[in-house]
Amino acid sequence: MNTFALLVVLCAVLLVIGILLAGSMNIGALIFMLCAWAVVLGILVWSFARLLRLPPPGNDHTPPPDSGP
Amino acid sequence: MTEERARWGSRVGLILAMAGNAVGLGNFLRFPVQATENGGGTFMIPYFIAFLLLGIPLMWIEWGVGRHGGLRGHGSVPGMFQTLWKNPVAKYMGVLGLFMPLVVLIYYCYIESWTLAWTFFSIKGSLHGLTEQGMRQFLTNYQDLQAPEMGWWVPFAFYFVTIAVNFGVVLKGLSGGIEKLAKIGMPILFIFAAILVVRVLTLHPQTVTLANGTTATSSPAAGLNFMYLPDWAKLKSPSVWLAAAGQIFFTLSVGMGSLQAYASYLRKEDDLTLSGIATAATNETAEVVLGGSLAIPAVVAFFGVAGAVAIAKGGAYDLGFVAMPLVFNKLPGGALIAMAAGVMWFGLLFFAGITSSVSMATPTTSFLQENFGFTRKKSVLAVAGVAVAIGLLHIFFYQWGFLSEWDYWAGTFGLVILAMMETVLFVWVLGPNPWRWRQVWSADNRMWNELHDGAAWRIPNFYRFIMTYITPLFLVVMMVAWGYKDAWPTLMMEGIPADEHVTRWWSRGVMLLILAGLMLLTRIAWRRREAQGEGA
Numbered sequence: 031m032n033t034f035a036l037l038v039v040l041c042a043v044l045l046v047i048g049i050l051l052a053g054s055m056n057i058g059a060l061i062f063m064l065c066a067w068a069v070v071l072g073i074l075v076w077s078f079a080r081l082l083r084l085p086p087p088g089n090d091h092t093p094p095p096d097s098g099p
Numbered sequence: 100m101t102e103e104r105a106r107w108g109s110r111v112g113l114i115l116a117m118a119g120n121a122v123g124l125g126n127f128l129r130f131p132v133q134a135t136e137n138g139g140g141t142f143m144i145p146y147f148i149a150f151l152l153l154g155i156p157l158m159w160i161e162w163g164v165g166r167h168g169g170l171r172g173h174g175s176v177p178g179m180f181q182t183l184w185k186n187p188v189a190k191y192m193g194v195l196g197l198f199m200p201l202v203v204l205i206y207y208c209y210i211e212s213w214t215l216a217w218t219f220f221s222i223k224g225s226l227h228g229l230t231e232q233g234m235r236q237f238l239t240n241y242q243d244l245q246a247p248e249m250g251w252w253v254p255f256a257f258y259f260v261t262i263a264v265n266f267g268v269v270l271k272g273l274s275g276g277i278e279k280l281a282k283i284g285m286p287i288l289f290i291f292a293a294i295l296v297v298r299v300l301t302l303h304p305q306t307v308t309l310a311n312g313t314t315a316t317s318s319p320a321a322g323l324n325f326m327y328l329p330d331w332a333k334l335k336s337p338s339v340w341l342a343a344a345g346q347i348f349f350t351l352s353v354g355m356g357s358l359q360a361y362a363s364y365l366r367k368e369d370d371l372t373l374s375g376i377a378t379a380a381t382n383e384t385a386e387v388v389l390g391g392s393l394a395i396p397a398v399v400a401f402f403g404v405a406g407a408v409a410i411a412k413g414g415a416y417d418l419g420f421v422a423m424p425l426v427f428n429k430l431p432g433g434a435l436i437a438m439a440a441g442v443m444w445f446g447l448l449f450f451a452g453i454t455s456s457v458s459m460a461t462p463t464t465s466f467l468q469e470n471f472g473f474t475r476k477k478s479v480l481a482v483a484g485v486a487v488a489i490g491l492l493h494i495f496f497y498q499w500g501f502l503s504e505w506d507y508w509a510g511t512f513g514l515v516i517l518a519m520m521e522t523v524l525f526v527w528v529l530g531p532n533p534w535r536w537r538q539v540w541s542a543d544n545r546m547w548n549e550l551h552d553g554a555a556w557r558i559p560n561f562y563r564f565i566m567t568y569i570t571p572l573f574l575v576v577m578m579v580a581w582g583y584k585d586a587w588p589t590l591m592m593e594g595i596p597a598d599e600h601v602t603r604w605w606s607r608g609v610m611l612l613i614l615a616g617l618m619l620l621t622r623i624a625w626r627r628r629e630a631q632g633e634g635a
Contacts, residue, residue, distance in 0.1 A: 051300075054320035059140065059327035066143065066327070070383045077377035081110055084370060084555050 033079040040075050044068055104169065105273040107364055112278035114374055117361055118381035119281040119454025121352045122288070124210065126386040127448060128415035131394040133346045135411035137339045139395075140329035145343035149573070150383065153344055156562065156570045157353040157518055158379045160525050162371040163550050165362025167529070174363040174465030176356045176517070177621050183524040190621055195517045196356030197462050197617050202509040202610060203355065204459035205486050206502045209493045211452035212261035214445045216241065216254070217420060221441025225249075226424045227434050234421045243498050254494060262490070265453060266483040269460045270476060273364060277457050284450040285381075291447040292389040295440065298430070299397045305429075307403040317403045322396030325404050341580050344573065345511075350386050351379060354514030354521075357458040360465055370555040385451075394418055397426045419448065460486075470624035489609065499602035500595065505610060507589055512581060519574045525549075526566050539567050 048064050055063075107113040134142045168179025176196020180189040220226050225248070229237060240246035241254055268276040304318040333339060352358060365371060398407040398418070410422045427440040460482055467478035493502045530546025531538030538544065540563060547563055592600055 051320060051323070054318060056324045056328055059324045062140065062143070062329070063323060063327040066147065067388050069147070070380060070387050073376060074380035074384050077373055077380055078114075080555060081114065081370075081373055081377055084110060084373075 033076055036075045036079055037072060040071055041068070044071075104172070104174065105364055106366070108274035108278050110374070112274070112282055113361075113365075114377050114381065115281035115285045116278050116454070116458070117358065117374070117378040118385075119285050120357055120361060120458035121350065121378060121382040121455075122285070122385045123350075123352065123451050123455035124207075124214075124415075124419075124448055125346075125349050126382065126390045126451060127292070127393065128419045129349060130346060130386050130390045132411045132415045132418055133342050134326060134391065135395060135408055137342045138330055138333045139325040140327045141331075141333040141339055142343055143327060144329055144334060145340045146346060149340075149344040149347040150379075152565055152569050153573045154347040154351050154353070155376060155379055156566045157348075157522070158351055158358070158375045159372065159550055159558070159562075160522055160566065160570075161353055161358040162362040162365075162375045163546070164521050164525050165359035166365045166367075166369070166371060166552075167525075167549055168359065169363025169365060170367055172469065174360055174469055175462040176359055176521075177466070177624075178469070179359055179363070180521070180524055181625075184528050189524070190625060191618060192520050194614070194617050194621050195513060195520070196359065197466055197621075198614050199354075199509050199513050199517060200356045200360075200459035200462045201482070201485070201617070202505055202613060204456055205490050206493050206505050206510075207452065207456050207459065208261050208265060208486065209258055209490055209497075209502070211265075211449065211456055212254070212257040213241070213420065214448040214452055215261055216257040217424070218442055218445040218449060219257070221424075221427075221438050221445060224434060224438060226441060227428060227437055229424070229428070231421070231425055234425055235417070238416065238420045244494070258490065258494060259487075261453075262483065262487055265456050265460065266479055266486075268453070268457050269464060269482075270479045272475060277461070280457060281454055284454050288447045288450040288454075289385070289389070291443040291450075292385070292393065295443055295447075296389055296392045298440065299393060299400070302397075302400050302430075305400050307401060307406065309403060310405060310409075315403060317400055319396035319400045321404060322399030322407065323392070325399060325407070326391055326395055337580070338584075341577065341584075344577055345581075348514060348518070348577075349511075351382055352455065352458070354516075354518030355459070356462045356517065357455075359521075360462040361458060363465070366553070368553040370553050372550055372554045372558050373556040376556075394423060398422050401426050401429050419444075466620075466624070470620075470627065489613070492606075492609065496602050496606070500599040501602055501606040504603050504606040507585075508607070508610060512586055515574060515578050515581065519571070519578060522566075522571050522574060526571065531567070533567050539563050 044064050044067060047067075048060060051060055107116070134146075164176075164179050164183070168174070168176075168182050171178070171182045173179050173182060175193075177190040177193035179196070180193035183189065217226070226234065226237070237246075241249075244251045244254060246253065268280050270276065271279070300319050300323075302319050304316045306314050307317045308314050348354060362371065395407060398410055402410065402422070410418055413421070423444055424437075424441060427437040427444070430436050430440060460479070463482045464475070464478040467473040467481060468475060473481065493505075495501075526546050527533050529549065531541070531544050533539070540560075542548075544563065546566070547558075550558065588594070592603060595603065
């Protein structure tokens with residue numbers, strides 16, 4: 031699963047929501063809301079995309095070379 | 100006591116169960132009320148800061164404490180604390196991690212049974228056509244067991260069904276019960292919430308009658324404006340910061356003892372850094388993106404901002420069980436749409452509730468199995484028996500504040516105390532000496548290394564500083580501020596009607612009895628362990 035592609039899709043969805051709500055919402059509130067959603071959904075998409083690439087819990091696995099302590 | 104422990108069946112199941120544990124009634128009821136009472140957009144700024152400095156670090160700490168204890172054969176907090184700190188006092192400090200989930204489970208199941216009941220009432224059409232006063236009376240009658248239209252036994256029936264479903268799931272075990280429930284319940288919850296959010300946000304502007312009798316136009320966008328437009332002057336208010344930090348605390352279910360119990364089933368080679376943040380993000384999606392776009396925009400659309408603030412002052416139950424059904428009655432489409440919206444709203448609340456309550460049963464059942472050799476069935480039946488026997492007191496004495504006492508002392512104040520203790524033990528006792536700066540950043544930082552065993556992602560290094568200094572400081576400030584501002588007046592029952600005092604004292608007495616009983620069980624358990632030569 032391509033994490034970058036998922037994040038791009040997320041940005042596009044948020045952009046569409048922003049355009050749909052632009053006429054009725056205060057612009058400052060809209061920007062704050064979209065930023066808040068982007069942070070929360072961005073972490074969600076990024077973390078799940080990475081987790082789904084891992085083997086199930088309990089199975090031995092080696093962390094990627096750039097990510098271990 | 101040393102037999103092979105159960106394991107999670109899949110990574111997604113684990114994350115959904117952990118997220119199910121965190122996502123509860125608070126995401127959809129407490130969050131909108133707190134946000135509305137504390138200025139909407141003003142509240143959201145400290146809320147996100149607390150999420151980064153308090154919520155995420157505590158999530159990692161709880162996963163770390165849980166796995167550390169689980170690897171040493173402990174599925175509940177007393178044993179986990181004992182493995183972190185070899186002082187005999189440690190296990191008694193950890194009794195709070197048995198006490199709080201058990202106490203909250205007992206009253207939470209009762210509230211959860213309301214959501215099941217209201218789902219049924221939505222299908223039956225009992226809520227359709229009721230005025231605001233009628234809707235509130237309906238809730239009060241149900242709570243006071245004086246509902247002529249349904250019979251006194253109905254609340255009991257829904258309560259017993261809720262208890263049976265909860266303990267039935269726990270009885271089926273980790274992979275076959277809890278994980279399966281999360282895999283079914285969490286997607287349903289998200290789908291129901293998403294459908295309701297789309298319906299609410301696509302509502303046309305409504306004409307609302309204001310308190311002074313005049314009319315004005317309001318819309319869901321006005322609700323979102325309220326939620327996300329900060330009043331910078333109010334940001335100086337300490338109470339807004341405290342409320343935001345408190346909400347982060349409750350929403351992530353940290354300081355309870357149940358996240359640790361779930362994490363105790365992980366192995367050393369399992370990731371917990373990425374899984375922890377995924378759990379937190381799932382919970383925040385349910386709360387901010389869905390919870391924040393549902394109740395407040397809907398209520399603002401039909402009652403205006405001032406009306407929404409007034410409803411929020413009535414509390415979470417007023418919002419969920421009075422205001423939201425009124426909103427559904429006003430939706431275009433008549434009785435059928437009102438029924439569908441009601442079923443989705445109360446259905447999602449039920450799934451949010453049950454995925455949390457099954458997690459609260461886990462620490463005590465694990466404790467009995469691991470320390471007294473109980474079978475799963477025997478331990479589940481024992482906890483269910485206690486829950487039903489004491490839960491009935493909540494049903495009988497709800498109107499005299501029996502439940503409110505438990506909700507405050509165990510479900511609110513106690514969480515901060517347990518979180519403080521586990522943070523000190525995991526970060527300062529297992530980890531580096533906080534007064535030695537270099538140890539915090541060294542490769543020998545055991546707390547940091549413990550978190551990174553099997554890690555699929557490396558936590559940014561600045562979190563060493565946050566977890567060692569900022570998170571404990573945040574907790575101390577919360578504990579002192581709440582102790583001063585809330586705990587003392589609550590203890591003294593300031594503002595509580597005199598006719599409730601006796602029941603509330605009894606309520607406290609029952610809580611203390613449970614605490615004493617769990618302390619005694621812990622003492623017996625460790626004597627048995629010592630006799631068998633197991634120690635910590």
